[in-house]
Amino acid sequence: MKKVITRIWHGRTKATDADIYLKYVEDTGIAEYKNIKGNLSAEIWRKTDGDVCHFWTVTKWDSYDSIKLFAGKDYEKARYFEQDANFLLEFEEYVQHMEAFVY
Numbered sequence: 001m002k003k004v005i006t007r008i009w010h011g012r013t014k015a016t017d018a019d020i021y022l023k024y025v026e027d028t029g030i031a032e033y034k035n036i037k038g039n040l041s042a043e044i045w046r047k048t049d050g051d052v053c054h055f056w057t058v059t060k061w062d063s064y065d066s067i068k069l070f071a072g073k074d075y076e077k078a079r080y081f082e083q084d085a086n087f088l089l090e091f092e093e094y095v096q097h098m099e100a101f102v103y
Contacts, residue, residue: 001103004040005061007071008096009078010054012089018053021087022046025057028081033059038066052089060100067097 013021025044033042038061045056061067068075078095080088 001101004100004102005064005067006098006100007057007059007061007067008098009057010092010095011084013053013055013087014089015048015051015053017087018046018048021053021055024081024083024087025055028083029057033057033070036066036069038062038069064097071095 022044030042030044033039040060040062042060043058045058047054064075071077071079076094076097078092080091084091
């Protein structure tokens with residue numbers, strides 16, 4: 001068994017912006033996650049619900065110290081990128097962190 005820290009961020013866009021936003025997240029958040037020591041994986045989950053599309057970024061890390069390399073000292077707060085304001089319907093303040101046990 002290996003314990004890792006899972007970080008989950010959630011955001012919503014208009015469904016019509018879903019593909020453009022997916023590419024944007026790949027080019028910003030995912031690209032940055034993959035370049036930080038201690039990041040074990042990154043996934044984007046997406047679900048369209050009527051005219052809204054939900055996005056979750058789900059990342060796995062080896063420690064909270066590694067997460068801080070991405071998110072900063074206040075690592076429980078969501079970190080946004082410059083163009084997020086062009087797509088997101090609101091800005092959730094916090095992310096979730098959970099212990100994951102990999103077998």
